Amino acid sequence: MRNVVLVSGLIYTGISLALSAVFLVLTILGGYTWVARIGGAAWVFMLSMIILMPVVTPMVKKRAGG
Amino acid sequence: MTDKEASKATLSVGGMTCASCVAHVEGALKGVPGVKGAVVNLATGKASVDYDPARASILDMKKAVDEIGYEVVLNTASLRVTGMTCASCVANIQKAVGELPGVAKVVVNLAAGTARVDYESDVTPLAEIKKTIQALGYGAEEQMEGQAALDREKEAREREVKRQRNNLIMSGTLGMLVMIGMLQPYWFFPNFVPAILHNKLVMFVLTTPIVFGPGRQFFINSWNGLKRGLTDMNLLYATGIGAAYLIAVINTFWPDAGFGGEGVTFYEAAALLTAFIILGRYLEAVTRGRTSEAIRRLMKLQPKTARVLRDGQEMEIPAEEVQIDDLLLVRPGESIPVDGIVLEGYSSVDQSMITGESIPVEKKTGDEVIGGTINKTGAFRFRATRVGKDTALAQIIKLVEDAQTTKAPIQRIADKVAGHFILGVHALALIVFLFWFFVGYNLWFIPESRLILTPYTLSEMGVFGFALLISVAVLVISCPCAVGLATPSAIMAGSGKGAEHGILFKGAEAIENTAKLQAVIFDKTGTLTWGEPSVTDVLALGDLPEDKVLLMAAVAEKNSEHPLGEAIVHGARDRGLKLADAESFNAIPGHGVEAAFEGHNILLGNRKLMAERNIALEGQMAEAERLEHEGKTAMFVAVDGKFAGIVAVADTLKETSSLAVRALNNMGIQVVMITGDNRRTAEAIARQVGIDRVLAEVLPEDKASEVKKLQAEGLKVAMVGDGINDAPALAQADVGIAIGSGTDVAKETGEVILVKDDLMDVVAALQIGRQTLRLIKQNLFWAFGYNTLAIPLGAGLLYPFFAQMVSPELAALLMATSSLSVTLNTLRMRGYIPQIRRPGRAAPVPVSVSAEPVASQRGA
Numbered sequence: 014m015r016n017v018v019l020v021s022g023l024i025y026t027g028i029s030l031a032l033s034a035v036f037l038v039l040t041i042l043g044g045y046t047w048v049a050r051i052g053g054a055a056w057v058f059m060l061s062m063i064i065l066m067p068v069v070t071p072m073v074k075k076r077a078g079g
Numbered sequence: 080m081t082d083k084e085a086s087k088a089t090l091s092v093g094g095m096t097c098a099s100c101v102a103h104v105e106g107a108l109k110g111v112p113g114v115k116g117a118v119v120n121l122a123t124g125k126a127s128v129d130y131d132p133a134r135a136s137i138l139d140m141k142k143a144v145d146e147i148g149y150e151v152v153l154n155t156a157s158l159r160v161t162g163m164t165c166a167s168c169v170a171n172i173q174k175a176v177g178e179l180p181g182v183a184k185v186v187v188n189l190a191a192g193t194a195r196v197d198y199e200s201d202v203t204p205l206a207e208i209k210k211t212i213q214a215l216g217y218g219a220e221e222q223m224e225g226q227a228a229l230d231r232e233k234e235a236r237e238r239e240v241k242r243q244r245n246n247l248i249m250s251g252t253l254g255m256l257v258m259i260g261m262l263q264p265y266w267f268f269p270n271f272v273p274a275i276l277h278n279k280l281v282m283f284v285l286t287t288p289i290v291f292g293p294g295r296q297f298f299i300n301s302w303n304g305l306k307r308g309l310t311d312m313n314l315l316y317a318t319g320i321g322a323a324y325l326i327a328v329i330n331t332f333w334p335d336a337g338f339g340g341e342g343v344t345f346y347e348a349a350a351l352l353t354a355f356i357i358l359g360r361y362l363e364a365v366t367r368g369r370t371s372e373a374i375r376r377l378m379k380l381q382p383k384t385a386r387v388l389r390d391g392q393e394m395e396i397p398a399e400e401v402q403i404d405d406l407l408l409v410r411p412g413e414s415i416p417v418d419g420i421v422l423e424g425y426s427s428v429d430q431s432m433i434t435g436e437s438i439p440v441e442k443k444t445g446d447e448v449i450g451g452t453i454n455k456t457g458a459f460r461f462r463a464t465r466v467g468k469d470t471a472l473a474q475i476i477k478l479v480e481d482a483q484t485t486k487a488p489i490q491r492i493a494d495k496v497a498g499h500f501i502l503g504v505h506a507l508a509l510i511v512f513l514f515w516f517f518v519g520y521n522l523w524f525i526p527e528s529r530l531i532l533t534p535y536t537l538s539e540m541g542v543f544g545f546a547l548l549i550s551v552a553v554l555v556i557s558c559p560c561a562v563g564l565a566t567p568s569a570i571m572a573g574s575g576k577g578a579e580h581g582i583l584f585k586g587a588e589a590i591e592n593t594a595k596l597q598a599v600i601f602d603k604t605g606t607l608t609w610g611e612p613s614v615t616d617v618l619a620l621g622d623l624p625e626d627k628v629l630l631m632a633a634v635a636e637k638n639s640e641h642p643l644g645e646a647i648v649h650g651a652r653d654r655g656l657k658l659a660d661a662e663s664f665n666a667i668p669g670h671g672v673e674a675a676f677e678g679h680n681i682l683l684g685n686r687k688l689m690a691e692r693n694i695a696l697e698g699q700m701a702e703a704e705r706l707e708h709e710g711k712t713a714m715f716v717a718v719d720g721k722f723a724g725i726v727a728v729a730d731t732l733k734e735t736s737s738l739a740v741r742a743l744n745n746m747g748i749q750v751v752m753i754t755g756d757n758r759r760t761a762e763a764i765a766r767q768v769g770i771d772r773v774l775a776e777v778l779p780e781d782k783a784s785e786v787k788k789l790q791a792e793g794l795k796v797a798m799v800g801d802g803i804n805d806a807p808a809l810a811q812a813d814v815g816i817a818i819g820s821g822t823d824v825a826k827e828t829g830e831v832i833l834v835k836d837d838l839m840d841v842v843a844a845l846q847i848g849r850q851t852l853r854l855i856k857q858n859l860f861w862a863f864g865y866n867t868l869a870i871p872l873g874a875g876l877l878y879p880f881f882a883q884m885v886s887p888e889l890a891a892l893l894m895a896t897s898s899l900s901v902t903l904n905t906l907r908m909r910g911y912i913p914q915i916r917r918p919g920r921a922a923p924v925p926v927s928v929s930a931e932p933v934a935s936q937r938g939a
Contacts, residue, residue: 014862049516056550059318063318
């Protein structure tokens with residue numbers, strides 16, 4: 014069980030961070046202010062985490078046979 | 080709970096407000112090792128759990144649910160424990176009781192001699208707890224449980240209403256001040272609102288207690304859920320309120336941070352968003368309690384005390400302590416405490432609360448009385464036959480409660496949609512944010528634009544603030560609270576309404592299926608007819624008068640046990656004829672009987688018997704055939720070798736049969752009659768009752784396959800019959816309707832149980848089912864319709880065209896309105912009366928006798 018939490022945590026946090034990074038890169042290319050970049054990346058990270066947590070956790074649990 | 084591999088428990092869960100709470104709690108329960116499945120009903124606040132008691136305990140489940148911000152409400156019993164002498168007694172009792180599977184907590188107090196046990200009665204009944212203590216050598220007695228449970232439920236509901244009311248008062252009052260402060264520089268407000276109220280720091284001071292006071296619940300609950308990978312409505316609110324508050328704080332203390340500056344503080348959004356969400360919750364808490372009024376009304380019927388005669392002395396004891404075979408006294412105006420049989424006295428009893436029958440029923444010696452009904456006129460004494468959980472009232476309450484914890488098929492779809500909705504909404508909020516951030520802002524942003532119903536412009540707002548605002552509005556406006564309430568609240572109202580009329584639906588599926596019925600099959604004997612043959616015609620066709628013909632037939636049959644013979648004897652007695660014993664009696668199998676009486680030889684039987692004894696029937700056959708055509712059984716009477724007349728016997732139609740059939744036909748229902756009778760007889764009866772389609776000569780064991788054949792035609796079929804004899808056919812039908820079960824409702828097969836023996840209740844059941852389904856559809860329309868319309872508005876669809884945007888607080892108000900519209904729509908069911916039961920409808924027209932030749936070889 015503890016493994017499942019850890020593995021799934023790593024997965025959804027990793028994906029969320031990746032999405033935020035993509036957002037950041039796009040905003041840098043687009044010439045946005047730093048507030049918009051950081052604020053936006055934080056918001057993207059938060060929403061991504063919320064979306065991915067309930068999706069990833071059961072998937073990992075299922076694969077682990079739990 | 081005998082099956083240790085798979086036990087089932089029903090838990091009361093408090094604090095749920097919407098569909099995602101259902102998914103949330105279900106998720107938490109399913110996450111407990113050993114739990115195989117969990118179904119939660121929002122409206123009843125109950126969770127039905129399938130689990131392995133070896134691996135999961137009630138305490139585990141309670142912990143899992145409590146941890147995510149809800150509360151498992153367990154039964155609490157206060158026991159008086161006698162015989163304890165020391166601390167080890169306490170430890171022993173605590174250990175033994177604590178190990179029972181349904182016990183979550185036990186606290187034994189040596190000094191007070193009490194034990195307080197928190198337990199789930201479905202898993203471990205109180206009796207088992209008492210038995211465990213008694214087995215250890217102590218005495219154990221409980222206090223009144225039924226009433227305590229009722230009070231506890233009421234207390235919990237009142238506590239929730241009070242909590243949300245306090246939250247509403249606080250958030251509403253402060254929120255109004257924040258709103259006024261925000262509007263201070265505009266319109267006429269500068270004239271009477273002090274400028275200090277517009278100060279950002281003052282607004283910060285006013286808003287912070289709202290967000291961290293009443294709004295705290297959203298953050299805590301959503302965090303608890305997220306830890307377990309679960310999302311719910313609280314998350315929508317928390318992200319909405321949190322984002323608005325955070326921007327406001329940043330713009331107050333760090334105005335140059337680039338989030339729109341001092342001109343764009345969302346204090347009023349954070350404050351009013353919280354206030355409106357809590358307004359929605361408060362209204363739901365108030366109205367949701369009302370939808371379950373029917374069950375509470377039933378529970379309130381349970382009398383608290385009983386007047387018992389013990390050892391010749393009259394004493395008043397708690398009704399729960401009445402035992403089977405106790406003698407009880409009931410005076411005018413008193414409630415009857417338990418079920419029983421009248422031994423002495425005469426009265427009329429108002430049974431409307433149980434059977435839906437509006438007219439008081441007369442009770443005399445030998446009649447059955449039902450606990451919870453009210454004695455109107457006389458006093459009587461009766462013997463208790465069913466007590467405690469076995470009384471009709473307790474069984475009905477259990478049935479209705481069970482029905483309300485089930486899910487209708489339509490609800491499963493709604494739940495599934497609502498369960499995925501939260502994720503979808505967050506995904507949508509992300510897409511909307513990205514769209515307005517990268518595309519929309521550059522294309523359409525106008526600095527002079529405003530939020531709908533707000534005075535200030537968005538001029539100072541940057542791309543992030545603007546995109547975030549729309550994203551938050553989407554989160555708040557999309558909340559599917561109303562979707563979660565739509566079906567269960569209607570099911571509760573429908574099952575409660577059924578119980579009011581003596582119609583018990585065994586589950587939500589039964590209500591939905593009843594609403595969709597296309598054909599109703601009536602069993603004939605005992606359903607359309609009374610099931611007891613009686614004399615319908617006496618024809619004097621010889622020298623003897625009519626009464627003499629009947630008397631001779633009755634004397635011959637006096638000792639008979641055959642149903643036709645009994646009918647003739649009853650018929651004669653009903654006419655006041657005195658029946659003496661026959662001097663001799665001889666049954667002639669397959670033909671009839673022969674008897675000697677006062678020197679006369681009597682023959683009673685069919686044609687064959689008359690032919691064998693050379694009795695001339697010429698000229699009388701037309702009469703016999705006419706009777707048979709009407710579905711009656713003609714029995715020939717001959718006295719001293721001469722034909723004397725015909726006695727016709729038939730089953731009689733119930734008074735309401737034709738009226739019910741007509742009403743069903745008018746509702747577009749195909750009505751079918753099924754019987755074992757020969758086709759001619761069956762058709763004769765069907766004609767009288769108004770049924771076109773007859774399934775005749777069907778053996779009892781073949782009734783189920785006949786139901787199947789109708790289903791194969793694509794029809795949704797109900798079978799109406801006797802819950803015991805017609806059990807296979809009732810089980811095969813889409814809806815089995817057991818009629819006239821009386822008070823022993825628990826034993827009945829079928830999804831719908833009619834307490835009264837009245838076919839009009841079949842019509843009423845269909846009408847209640849249809850009304851409930853109509854209500855569900857309307858509720859779902861309001862709920863989904865709202866979301867369908869509101870989401871594009873929240874996502875900024877209007878902005879490119881009108882430069883108008885929905886503010887988060889307006890989104891919250893719209894969301895609360897949607898939930899309110901659903902609950903108010905459901906409350907309409909409170910005043911609903913099935914069409915067939917509305918005053919002013921024609922009373923059932925008594926139907927002339929019709930018939931059934933009871934399967935016999937004696938008939939002509």
